[in-house]
Amino acid sequence: MQKMDYFFKPKNVAIIGASRDQTKVGHVIFRNFIEGRFKGKVFPVNVKAKKILGRRCYSSVLDINERIDLAVVCIPSKLVPNVMEECGKKGVHAVIIISGGFKEVGNNELEENTRDIAKKHHMRVIGPNCLGVFDSRTGVDTIFLPRYKLERPEKGEIAFITQSGAVGSVVLDWMAKRGYKVSKFISYGNAVDVDEADLIEYLSKDDETKVICAYFEGVKEGRKFLNVSKKVTKRKPIIVLKGGTTNAGTKAVSSHTGSLAGSFEIYTAAFRQSGIIQADNMEEIFDFARTLSKQPLPKGRHVQIITDGGGFGVLLADEIIKNGLELAEMGKESIERMRKEMPPYVVLKNPIDLTGDADTEMYRRALESAINDRNVDMIGLIVLLQVPRLGGDVVETVINAFKSSNKPIFVISAGGEYTEVLKKSLEDFGVPTFSYPESAARSMKILYDFAQKSKKANK
Amino acid sequence: MQKMDYFFKPKNVAIIGASRDQTKVGHVIFRNFIEGRFKGKVFPVNVKAKKILGRRCYSSVLDINERIDLAVVCIPSKLVPNVMEECGKKGVHAVIIISGGFKEVGNNELEENTRDIAKKHHMRVIGPNCLGVFDSRTGVDTIFLPRYKLERPEKGEIAFITQSGAVGSVVLDWMAKRGYKVSKFISYGNAVDVDEADLIEYLSKDDETKVICAYFEGVKEGRKFLNVSKKVTKRKPIIVLKGGTTNAGTKAVSSHTGSLAGSFEIYTAAFRQSGIIQADNMEEIFDFARTLSKQPLPKGRHVQIITDGGGFGVLLADEIIKNGLELAEMGKESIERMRKEMPPYVVLKNPIDLTGDADTEMYRRALESAINDRNVDMIGLIVLLQVPRLGGDVVETVINAFKSSNKPIFVISAGGEYTEVLKKSLEDFGVPTFSYPESAARSMKILYDFAQKSKKANK
Numbered sequence: 001m002q003k004m005d006y007f008f009k010p011k012n013v014a015i016i017g018a019s020r021d022q023t024k025v026g027h028v029i030f031r032n033f034i035e036g037r038f039k040g041k042v043f044p045v046n047v048k049a050k051k052i053l054g055r056r057c058y059s060s061v062l063d064i065n066e067r068i069d070l071a072v073v074c075i076p077s078k079l080v081p082n083v084m085e086e087c088g089k090k091g092v093h094a095v096i097i098i099s100g101g102f103k104e105v106g107n108n109e110l111e112e113n114t115r116d117i118a119k120k121h122h123m124r125v126i127g128p129n130c131l132g133v134f135d136s137r138t139g140v141d142t143i144f145l146p147r148y149k150l151e152r153p154e155k156g157e158i159a160f161i162t163q164s165g166a167v168g169s170v171v172l173d174w175m176a177k178r179g180y181k182v183s184k185f186i187s188y189g190n191a192v193d194v195d196e197a198d199l200i201e202y203l204s205k206d207d208e209t210k211v212i213c214a215y216f217e218g219v220k221e222g223r224k225f226l227n228v229s230k231k232v233t234k235r236k237p238i239i240v241l242k243g244g245t246t247n248a249g250t251k252a253v254s255s256h257t258g259s260l261a262g263s264f265e266i267y268t269a270a271f272r273q274s275g276i277i278q279a280d281n282m283e284e285i286f287d288f289a290r291t292l293s294k295q296p297l298p299k300g301r302h303v304q305i306i307t308d309g310g311g312f313g314v315l316l317a318d319e320i321i322k323n324g325l326e327l328a329e330m331g332k333e334s335i336e337r338m339r340k341e342m343p344p345y346v347v348l349k350n351p352i353d354l355t356g357d358a359d360t361e362m363y364r365r366a367l368e369s370a371i372n373d374r375n376v377d378m379i380g381l382i383v384l385l386q387v388p389r390l391g392g393d394v395v396e397t398v399i400n401a402f403k404s405s406n407k408p409i410f411v412i413s414a415g416g417e418y419t420e421v422l423k424k425s426l427e428d429f430g431v432p433t434f435s436y437p438e439s440a441a442r443s444m445k446i447l448y449d450f451a452q453k454s455k456k457a458n459k
Numbered sequence: 460m461q462k463m464d465y466f467f468k469p470k471n472v473a474i475i476g477a478s479r480d481q482t483k484v485g486h487v488i489f490r491n492f493i494e495g496r497f498k499g500k501v502f503p504v505n506v507k508a509k510k511i512l513g514r515r516c517y518s519s520v521l522d523i524n525e526r527i528d529l530a531v532v533c534i535p536s537k538l539v540p541n542v543m544e545e546c547g548k549k550g551v552h553a554v555i556i557i558s559g560g561f562k563e564v565g566n567n568e569l570e571e572n573t574r575d576i577a578k579k580h581h582m583r584v585i586g587p588n589c590l591g592v593f594d595s596r597t598g599v600d601t602i603f604l605p606r607y608k609l610e611r612p613e614k615g616e617i618a619f620i621t622q623s624g625a626v627g628s629v630v631l632d633w634m635a636k637r638g639y640k641v642s643k644f645i646s647y648g649n650a651v652d653v654d655e656a657d658l659i660e661y662l663s664k665d666d667e668t669k670v671i672c673a674y675f676e677g678v679k680e681g682r683k684f685l686n687v688s689k690k691v692t693k694r695k696p697i698i699v700l701k702g703g704t705t706n707a708g709t710k711a712v713s714s715h716t717g718s719l720a721g722s723f724e725i726y727t728a729a730f731r732q733s734g735i736i737q738a739d740n741m742e743e744i745f746d747f748a749r750t751l752s753k754q755p756l757p758k759g760r761h762v763q764i765i766t767d768g769g770g771f772g773v774l775l776a777d778e779i780i781k782n783g784l785e786l787a788e789m790g791k792e793s794i795e796r797m798r799k800e801m802p803p804y805v806v807l808k809n810p811i812d813l814t815g816d817a818d819t820e821m822y823r824r825a826l827e828s829a830i831n832d833r834n835v836d837m838i839g840l841i842v843l844l845q846v847p848r849l850g851g852d853v854v855e856t857v858i859n860a861f862k863s864s865n866k867p868i869f870v871i872s873a874g875g876e877y878t879e880v881l882k883k884s885l886e887d888f889g890v891p892t893f894s895y896p897e898s899a900a901r902s903m904k905i906l907y908d909f910a911q912k913s914k915k916a917n918k
Binding site for chain 2: 388
């Protein structure tokens, strides 16, 4: 194992600052480990308590008789250096410092001191001033927000790293609610040691991660970040949402993390050079990430739309064109076959408009034809579940088509509770769904660009 | 009463094509009237049935002994002219033709024939090829989609008119799910008689409607539409999402409704001239509509941000600047007072960063200061409910601030189930909420522009 592995798959973990008080960070984190899916051993460390949640408590990490791979530190900042020294003596490999009160409030010396101790003892550190790590597979979970307020997403293939704990907490909660799945989540805060470049490099070799997403306001070492990214994006997509894109935003950054945000134009140019996909907002990150982790790559830019609502077909056609893609023109044979199979009122152009009388069988046939037609590179599938003759079994038809197709299928569906439930079951079976034509079309474009880039790289 | 009133507040309604078969449009509509909040009399008309849902059925509208204000027609298209003649003889004031099978499939003559009969008998007609009307107050509901698939929103102040039934059905379902409220909803389809301009004019005089929203792909009579809109937007905002903004979209329109979409640039210019607010997508329509119907008008462009998550504050600051607004600089006295009242780690700049240790009392004080500071025109209030010390009672604090403030407050909150539940209670109490900094900032800009326009108009 390399050092970084101990953040995600430790055997023995010490929670330094574990607490009996349910409202304390150290209580919530300790509870996460003993009540979650974590399979290793967890040792609470607290100078005052004898037992926490029925487990024997230690007054120092040095009192623990077994080796410790990972220490999670949630104690007042001024006590951190001393505890770090103890971790060093103990031979701890990795430390997550949750506590705030360092550089972000002007305590630069305390932060440098912490860095020096870590270096001296060859420990890797995530934080301080962060949420730390959530690993959906091993159950490492240092997110100190209670589960009723912040749900945890299921295991998947999207990694997310974030400088901002606030953005991170919303992202996790939001992914869980929508059925989006995560491989590893890291909130790295002040990045006293492990920074965004280290994490990207690590995640690039992580088999469980197919796409790397990041939110940050600035990077610690520009050149290192770009070199790593350039290498990684050849194999795995990196999607970044950059905060602090205006002067006012940049000012807000400096009073918030004490880091320099830098000019947005410079970042945008650098991102492009190193193959990073830039998202304009939080929703786009996940639209792009789900697309890139789940969809096969398209051969070209021609999209066939299938819809049961004319208006939605029109909106999607508009957005496809605005994004520089084109509408496919299906072959004569496909059209003729569908003409025989479909009721006469179905419009067999692009969009194929199954109309409000659509049923599951019509969707099946239209999908089959589009998948088999060689003029079609991608499919925009609008399924408005409100129409009277369309049953919930259309979900199964869509899942089957998605699984058997070597062409990307972008499912767009919007509505209330009934629709949301069926959309979530599509997500559960690995089919990315979209609520709006424009978000689907943006993702088509990103996927097309990524396919073109991959083609070039493999030549 | 004017003729148009009979669409929305009829006393006696005939459902022509009412059916015993639960899967039929004529059954669902009849059931809507007898099981919903409609207080008038409903008469099923069906040549074959004696009784439907226990009510006596009539073989023709002419057999009904009482006067009929509104007839809802859901029978095969070729039978429509005959039934229209009968309605004319009966003295029906208003007819909603749900049935498709007219101009949209090339039956132009049938459509013109229908128009002529309506004219001859001085009847107003909505449709054909539409969902018709949903009036949240009177209970008129000709939406033929069952309630378990398509929820109905509660009564409110936003009217929505749509050419596309598909877009309309999604909109209704979606509004209900999110707690957005509607005054009147009209899907007008082919617009054989009543068109978008007639509806806008009618809604402009409707006291229950504060904002008029519309989706269409083209308008029937350009000059009439623009003249009406120009007049109306002086009093009430009109928000339009236009489908068919590209050549491909336009082509899709023509195979969908048979109407001409026209050049997007021409529409955009015309919209601007007549004071119409153009939305870029479906979500924006409702962001703008909720903002314009609920928020007081701001005096200027200076926004104070209050947040418990630094990253979100940065993103909002960026978006405010991108939209041509500015960050407020609060007065010395405000800052000094907050400094005394707040913990030392709170950042008292713009954004005011209450940090992840925020509690309800801190929000109350920050809101109070911003509301009372004369350098602040609008407030961007980010409330990330995941943080540990913030209780659900922050919702009450926000509602109180919103109700007592004469400055617009834009609440931004994102997350999972816990957050969604609290957001919905804000919506229920009339506080518009946003999930993303960028959508809040776009709405701030729209509100600011509307305020400037109103100021000019009142000079």
